Amino acid sequence: MNIRELAKIANVSPTTVSKVLNHKANDISEETKKRVWEVARQYNYAPYQNVINNLDLDGKLIGIFVPAIDALHLQVIRGAEKAAYEKGYEVVVCNIGDNPVMLENRLNSLRRKKAEGVIISRFATYGDEILSALTNYPTRVLDSYGSCTSAVNQVFRRLVNHGHKRIGLLTSDLKRTDTQKKLDACKNAFLKENLSFDISLVYETDSSPDSSVLGMRYLLSNKITAVIAFDDIIASGVYRLLQNEALRIPQDISVLCFGDYDIHPYLYPEPAIITTAYEEIGYNAVMDLVREIEGSVGGDTAVEAVVSWGIGIGRYHEQKDSFKRKVLVMGYLNMDTVIYIPHEIEESRCPNINASDVQIMAGGKASIQSAAVAKLGGNCYVVGRVGNDLNGGKIQNELSKMNINTGGILYDDTKPTGKATIYVPKEGKTSYDTDYGANLNFSPADIEQYEDLFSDAAYCLVSMQLPQEAFYHAARVCKRKNVKLICNAGPVFELDDYSYLGAHILIATLSGINILVPGKGSTEEKIRKLLKSHTENMIITQEYEGQCILINANQRTRFAMEDFEFVSHTAGVDCFCGALTVALISGKDLEESVAYALTGAALTMSRPGSLPALPDSEEIMENIGRVIHEAY
Secondary structure, eight states, X not given: OOHHHHHHHHTSOHHHHHHHHTTXXXXXXXXXXXXXXXXXXXXXXXXXXXXXXXXXXXXOEEEEXXXXXXXXXXXXXXXXXXXXXXXXXXXXXXXXXXXXXXXXXXXXXXXXXXXXXXXXXXXXXXXXXXHHGGGGSOEEEGGGTEEOHHHHHHHHHHHHHTTOOOEEEEESOTTSHHHHHHHHHHHHHHHHTTOOOOGGGEEEOOSSHHHHHHHHHHHXXXXXXXXXXXXXXXXXXXXXXXXXXXXXXXXXXXXXXXOOSSOGGGSSSOOEEEEOOHHHHHHHHHHHHHHHHTTOOOOOOOEEOEEEOTTOOOOOOOOOOGGGSEEEEXXXXXXXXXXXXXXXXXXXXXXXXXXXXXXXXXXXXXXXXXXXXXXXXXXXXXXXXXXXXXXXXXXXXXXXXXXXXXXXXXXXXXXXXXXXXXXXESSSOOEEEEEOXXXXXXXXXXXXXXXXXXXXXEEEEEETTSOHHHHHHHHHHHHHHTOEEEEEOSSOOOOOTTSOOOEEEEEEOHHHHHHHSXXXXXXXXXXXXXXXXXXXXXXXXXXXXXXXXXXXXXXXXXXXXXXXXXXOOSSHHHHHHHHHHHHHHTTOOHHHHHXXXXXXXXXXXXXXXXXXXXXXXHXXXXXXGXXXXXXX
């Protein structure tokens, strides 16, 4: 008989029966209590727990408390169940998170079921009062079984032998016991290898890939040559950032991780991995616990972590070539649809277009300028904003494939990726239809988020196409970080007399100069004002003629490309900016750099399209002799 059947016979509710039988019936009449007890005696009813308490059980039950049922603890549970089966025990797994109240509740439940022992993982933190309750049980703590000291020492020995001294640590939650054990092992290894432990090279993540991306960017800004991720989920974030920034493993940076979650087999190239046999830990913990329950003597059987070297650790080669210093490119990122048409769009609004006449590719000034820098061998980082959509992902993927570091691309949840439709006629001027989308949200806060990218940068290419506040903020950061600013004034807006630009080079058209400095006065007077208040050097471009003029305090030199045949100006100025920067960073003087840039721009404008039209360095050097320059 159960409580509901008894309640029905006594003509009361199950709650009333429960209160009476458990002596909690202060609010129930004597007559009702008497009736319930009479029915209970008549039918020999006894509560279930009284039956359990009066039985002589040999429960052979072990409780296992874990903070999460994740890949790591599943391995532990698998080993524990194997050992329990061999010894004739049952296991009860309790997922308690980091909730002390839930732990206490589950302990009481096990006590009622006459559990004989408890295994607890101290990856979560519980109060001392709760943990003291475990003294009533034979107990094993999983954290006491694993040891990574020997493995970490092996790793540091190899890193030091390969020339690494600045080793970054991406940790998980430092409140976790296993994280502290890993960190302590690393600290001891630093000392053992006569390296100072630098707390600035430790970044605590929340064990998510996104947090790991931010942490890895921070560590790279601190010039690390190797990184140790405290689990392989963190390592997946490391790989994402390194891929975006076109850094190779192990040629550019060495990577090691603790392989706790079995994600490392999916990382390529495979990092060096410290693995712990968590299934063996679960097995040993149960075996040791059963020995104590049954009166045998024995301590904890520790499990040592092992190292699988993969190809994640390589030799450190100091970059002495200034050519490898960063070039930052900051501007608009669009998805371009390039349509090749027979005539200018004004003459033929609805031309017949074949599929072969259409190309879809990454575009916008930041895309094309960074592609030019990368194609000519520069170490390029792009900074911009795209929508959190398919086009945004395509742009980042396309630029990454060009060996452009895309870690500075932000995803916008409020606006779509910018789009441009570009009409390229066989003869005449190219025309555009543009929706700037997420580009319009680019702000000073975006630049502040990625200020670390300015570290060790030699030049920063910034387009005045950016919102004005962001443009001026980029100029201020360049000045503070001692990065030379190359400003592409196209599109262009009036410069604020009170906001010093401080450009190393300002690139503009003649018409652009009149927008930069509006009002009365000759073009010559406006150029002098710009040189006095905003820039060291000016380059006035005349792209349709394949010419430019270099002006500064000491010279005026005209450069022109012989036998120039104009086809399209879609990417001409952007190639000029990228090529000029690469030439400067490789050690060419200003005149040589302008000649190099004009050659690249002329080659680009002599063929249709944008990205596909960009030349490589070999083409430029073959044609640079066609550039003439003379005093102007």
